[in-house]
Amino acid sequence: MIPRLKSLQVESVAGGVIIHRRALERTHLADAEGSVAVLLRLLREGTRTEDELVPAMAAEGFQVPRDDIAAALAQFDEWRILERAGDDDTLTPAVRERHQSNLRFYDVSADLTVSSADQHRAVASARVLLLGAGGLGSGILQSFVGLGVGHVTLVDFDTVEIKNLARQFAYGLAAVGRRKVDAAKAWAAAYSGGTVVDAVHRRVEDVVAIQELATGHDVVVCAVDTPGNVQLLVNEACCDLGIPFVAGGLAYSSLVYWSVQPGTSACRQCLELRRAEEPAAEGAGPLFDSQPVNRATGPVVQVLSGLMAMEAMRFVRRTEAPVALACYHVLQLADDMTTSRDPWQRHPDCPWCARR
Ligand SMILES: [Zn+2]
Incomplete structure (x- = not known):
């Protein structure tokens, strides 16, 4: 294995070097003799094994024991500034x-x-169950296809309508009247042969159906909002199967998404139990019936679709931890686009978490 310094900006300053590990994140290394700068330069070339770096450093005038080279590489790797060359x-x-x-x-x-x-191979061999091919689901599918996710089982019961074209960009005029799952599958096939889409035209209404669909998948994405308790149904099915899932939606001007990893994080039922314990206002109830309003524009669903697709892939790539485990990630489109995190804890009485 040949270690190589990633393509990062490295500055030489008096008595040291500065590594720009990330945007706005710099690490200053003391380097009075200049050996660190030479090691970084040799690593950037990415042509030498750890053993070969010892004579290469010697040729530059620095006698560095192999153990010191190994320690430096371990530190650099911990900072994630090294990669495997080639x-x-x-x-x-x-x-x-x-x-x-x-x-x-x-x-x-x-x-x-x-x-x-x-990481690409992990994505390419992943099997994802995507519930919903509407505003969120079709956008998430497009992200998955672009990333090269190997297999997507896409579940939806709707047909494409003219009004969908404002924000569901996997469909065009020619798709109006077609089943969304069939139109989305056709879009994916035309766009890339790298993703197999299994189109399932059915409603998702009970835990057993979701379990049947989810079995054999690595991660589930819930991009539907009906029936009203669908997130709890997905939660129960996924907790039973031990499959992580991501869910999200739009409420007023807030984008929200979150994820659950059974056995690791609190689950959605835990949140439900905690909410049930909160004191309700005396005599609280709706003043009048209100109908849900769909305010999802193309840009809005694209933002949320992207965030949910990224979270789903964190369960697949496994190089960075999911960021929304048992935590509402909220992006408030009003109020200067503020973001907030609202985590919840396991509930001791949660039947799904108690099993794990
Ligand atoms: Zn739970």
């Missing part, structure tokens, strides 16, 4: 070309153990 070559030229920008995104979380190519 690992892209383990992918076919066609995959490298198509997924070039995906691979470079994975570079950020790659290290000497898990390469960007490894």
Whole structure:
């Protein structure tokens, strides 16, 4: 294995070097003799094994014991500034070309153990159950296809209507009247042969149905809002199967998403039990019936679709932890686009968490 310094900005300053590990994040290393700068330069070339770095450093005038080289590499790897040189070559030229920008995104979380190519392979072999092919679901599907997710089981019961075209960009005029799952499958096939879409035209109304659909999948994404308790149904099915899931939606001007990893995080039922314990206002009830209003524009659902797709892929790539585990991530489109996090804890009486 040949370690290589990632494509980062490194500055030479008096008595040291500054590594720009991320945007606005810099690490200053003291380097009075200049050996660190030389090691970083050799690592950037990415042509030497750990053993070969010892004579290469000596040739530059620095006698550095192998253990010190190893310790430096371990520290650099912990900072995630090293990658395995040439690992892209383990992918076919066609995959490298198509997924070039995906691979470079994975570079950020790659290290000497898990390469960007490894992360792509994990995505390409992933099986995802996507419930819903509407505003959110069709956008999430598009993200998955772009990323090269290997298999998506897409479940929806609707047909494409003219009003959908304002925000569901996997469909065009020619798709109006078609089943959404069939139109989305056709879009995916035309866009990329890298994702197999299994189109399932059915409603999702009970736990057993969701369990049947979810079995054999790595992650579930809930992009439907009916029936009203669908998130609890998905929660029960996924907790029973031990499959992580991501859910989200739009309420007024807030985008919200969250995820659950059975056995690791609190689940959605835990939140339900906690809410039930909150004191209700005396005589509280709706003043009059109100109908749900769909305010989802194209840009709005694209933002939320992207966030949910990224969270789902964190369960697949495993190089960065899911960011919304048992935690409402809220993006408030009004009020200066503020973001907030609202985590919840396990409830001791939760029947689904008690089993794990
Ligand atoms: Zn629970």
